[in-house]
Amino acid sequence: MQILVAALIGGCFACAFYLLLRRSLQRVLFGLVLLGHGANLLVFTAAGLVRDRVPIIAEGAKQLSDPHPDPLPQALILTAVVINFAITAFALVLAHRSHVLTGFDTLEEEDERSDD
Amino acid sequence: MSAEIVRLWLVAPLLIPLASAVLLLASGRWPRIQRGLSLAGVVALLAVNVWLFTRVLDGGILTLQVGDWPAPFGITLVVDLLSASLLVTASLVGVCVNLYSLTDPEVQREGFTFHPLFQFQMMGVCGIFITGDLFNFYVWLEVTLVASFVLLVMGGRRGQVRSAVQYLALNILSSTLFLCAIAILYGEAGTLNMAHLAERLWLGEEAAAGPAVTVVAGLFILALGIKAALFPLYFWLPAAYPNPTFAVSALFAGLLTKVGVYGLLRLFTLVFVQEVAVTHGVLWGVALLTMLSGTLGALAQRELRHLLSYQVIGHMGFMVLGLGLYTVAGLAAAVFYLVHDMLVKTALFLVAGLVRRLRGTNQLAELGGLYRDAPGTAVLFLVVGLSLAGLPPFSGFFAKLAVVMAALGSGDYLGAAVALAADLLTLLAVAMIWNRVFWQPLPADARGERGEPTRLEMVSVGVLALAILGLGLGAGPALLLAERIAGQLLAPDAYIQAVLGEG
Numbered sequence: 309m310q311i312l313v314a315a316l317i318g319g320c321f322a323c324a325f326y327l328l329l330r331r332s333l334q335r336v337l338f339g340l341v342l343l344g345h346g347a348n349l350l351v352f353t354a355a356g357l358v359r360d361r362v363p364i365i366a367e368g369a370k371q372l373s374d375p376h377p378d379p380l381p382q383a384l385i386l387t388a389v390v391i392n393f394a395i396t397a398f399a400l401v402l403a404h405r406s407h408v409l410t411g412f413d414t415l416e417e418e419d420e421r422s423d424d
Numbered sequence: 425m426s427a428e429i430v431r432l433w434l435v436a437p438l439l440i441p442l443a444s445a446v447l448l449l450a451s452g453r454w455p456r457i458q459r460g461l462s463l464a465g466v467v468a469l470l471a472v473n474v475w476l477f478t479r480v481l482d483g484g485i486l487t488l489q490v491g492d493w494p495a496p497f498g499i500t501l502v503v504d505l506l507s508a509s510l511l512v513t514a515s516l517v518g519v520c521v522n523l524y525s526l527t528d529p530e531v532q533r534e535g536f537t538f539h540p541l542f543q544f545q546m547m548g549v550c551g552i553f554i555t556g557d558l559f560n561f562y563v564w565l566e567v568t569l570v571a572s573f574v575l576l577v578m579g580g581r582r583g584q585v586r587s588a589v590q591y592l593a594l595n596i597l598s599s600t601l602f603l604c605a606i607a608i609l610y611g612e613a614g615t616l617n618m619a620h621l622a623e624r625l626w627l628g629e630e631a632a633a634g635p636a637v638t639v640v641a642g643l644f645i646l647a648l649g650i651k652a653a654l655f656p657l658y659f660w661l662p663a664a665y666p667n668p669t670f671a672v673s674a675l676f677a678g679l680l681t682k683v684g685v686y687g688l689l690r691l692f693t694l695v696f697v698q699e700v701a702v703t704h705g706v707l708w709g710v711a712l713l714t715m716l717s718g719t720l721g722a723l724a725q726r727e728l729r730h731l732l733s734y735q736v737i738g739h740m741g742f743m744v745l746g747l748g749l750y751t752v753a754g755l756a757a758a759v760f761y762l763v764h765d766m767l768v769k770t771a772l773f774l775v776a777g778l779v780r781r782l783r784g785t786n787q788l789a790e791l792g793g794l795y796r797d798a799p800g801t802a803v804l805f806l807v808v809g810l811s812l813a814g815l816p817p818f819s820g821f822f823a824k825l826a827v828v829m830a831a832l833g834s835g836d837y838l839g840a841a842v843a844l845a846a847d848l849l850t851l852l853a854v855a856m857i858w859n860r861v862f863w864q865p866l867p868a869d870a871r872g873e874r875g876e877p878t879r880l881e882m883v884s885v886g887v888l889a890l891a892i893l894g895l896g897l898g899a900g901p902a903l904l905l906a907e908r909i910a911g912q913l914l915a916p917d918a919y920i921q922a923v924l925g926e927g
Contacts, residue, residue, distance in 0.1 A: 347603045347607070351604075405580065
């Protein structure tokens with residue numbers, strides 16, 4: 309299981325970096341989204357995977373019964389997902405704006421002078 | 425005041441900007457009130473931070489377990505001497521930028537967005553300096569980042585949007601790498617509290633750091649290296665900084681890259697010191713290359729803010745060199761340099777704003793004669809520029825002296841030589857600006873629209889120039905304090921005791 313998820317994360321990162329190196333802004337954005345997914349999966353897996361268990365203390369018990377998954381990474385992912393969502397939304401708006409302003413969907417430098 | 429109540433004040437550097445931002449969003453319709461509130465908020469922040477600083481100076485490290493969750497489980501807020509001095513410097517920078525922005529017409533046009541975002545930016549930066557938890561560090565990093573995205577494109581000109589896309593892509597990449605590093609580190613050590621990490625990884629009795637930890641350290645260098653604009657990951661900076669409003673670039677130059685250096689300083693003295701030869705060796709090498717490429721790059725620029733952006737990069741190298749040496753002298757130099765650099769870079773970008781106001785352009789070829797036409801601005805530039813170039817009696821001299829002495833002290837002649845060379849190149853750049861902008865007569869074909877800087881703008885730069893002069897004249901005690909900070913960083917027992925002790 310761990311190997312499978314690791315391969316999945318690797319796949320996410322590979323695709324993400326391939327897309328990030330493209331010229332088209334749209335692809336760069338997809339790259340960033342995939343990168344975020346890869347990172348979230350990594351957070352999820354890094355602490356170890358446990359199948360079919362929830363980190364909830366059973367009624368009457370004082371602590372979690374083994375084996376139990378670690379609840380902390382799940383909380384971390386939740387935070388990271390929210391942040392990722394916001395940033396992706398902003399990136400989309402920015403890309404749209406860039407497209408409207410320049411008419412191109414690319415990321416090339418045209419001149420060094422900042423337009424005063 | 426009892427110790428418990430003093431502790432509670434640790435949330436003030438986060439709550440004051442947050443409260444101000446909320447009030448500012450609500451008062452967006454009344455620009456005068458909004459501006460007053462914004463300034464009041466950041467001045468209050470400065471006051472609280474100065475008070476916290478004096479408390480930490482007398483009474484030692486302050487900690488607050490948020491929500492009363494004991495140490496490694498909850499989030500701990502920690503203010504040691506390093507955090508306290510950076511909080512004070514950052515809020516001073518904030519006050520000056522805010523003063524400058526009050527009469528900036530471009531900010532006024534965007535008034536509704538600028539001030540709340542400015543406060544969010546301050547909150548993020550304070551949060552980074554104050555947190556003792558690695559994941560919380562990441563969250564504050566994102567708060568700072570999101571605010572900076574919007575500030576960067578405020579105004580919506582074409583060049584801004586273009587550069588923002590690059591800035592956005594690279595910074596998201598850096599944040600994601602940071603998150604990945606956190607994930608792997610959590611898998612290895614099972615904790616994210618920085619003090620607890622130190623105990624688990626190298627200080628405690630059962631400390632056992634595997635080789636994976638060194639890999640994670642590399643990942644952190646990469647992620648924070650992008651934030652701090654270190655070689656070879658600095659290309660986003662000269663693309664982004666010259667484009668937004670002057671108040672915004674000054675704020676970025678003073679705070680954003682410095683946050684990356686703070687992260688490196690904290691992590692590579694507290695958490696990742698298992699394989700100093702590898703990790704700090706990499707930092708040392710990167711520092712030398714950053715110094716040279718930044719200061720050399722500056723000489724090739726024809727626009728004032730582009731030139732200053734490369735100077736920002738070059739001078740990051742000095743701080744990282746101090747960290748790379750990993751001695752008391754080196755760390756003390758890095759800390760002193762960090763404070764000095766925050767003030768100087770902000771002041772320089774604000775001076776660029778004054779120049780732009782006077783001449784309507786920042787192209788070096790179209791500038792001249794400002795020494796005669798605007799002696800006040802010329803004097804301000806001279807103070808800040810000479811400090812940047814490292815001439816006595818300004819703070820830059822002592823900062824650079826400390827770095828070079830630290831390098832010589834640990835027998836690192838190459839580092840010292842490169843630092844001196846980079847300094848010479850900086851002096852050249854400053855001389856170039858002085859000649860082109862202030863000394864030589866105005867070229868006949870200059871066509872910029874002329875104006876006068878307002879009194880508030882001059883005052884804001886003046887305050888920074890005074891601070892720089894003060895830091896230079898008071899360099900003796902300041903360096904002693906920096907040595908005390910370096911001592912705290914190198915012997916983190918007190919820090920760990922403060923965080924975990926009562927847990």
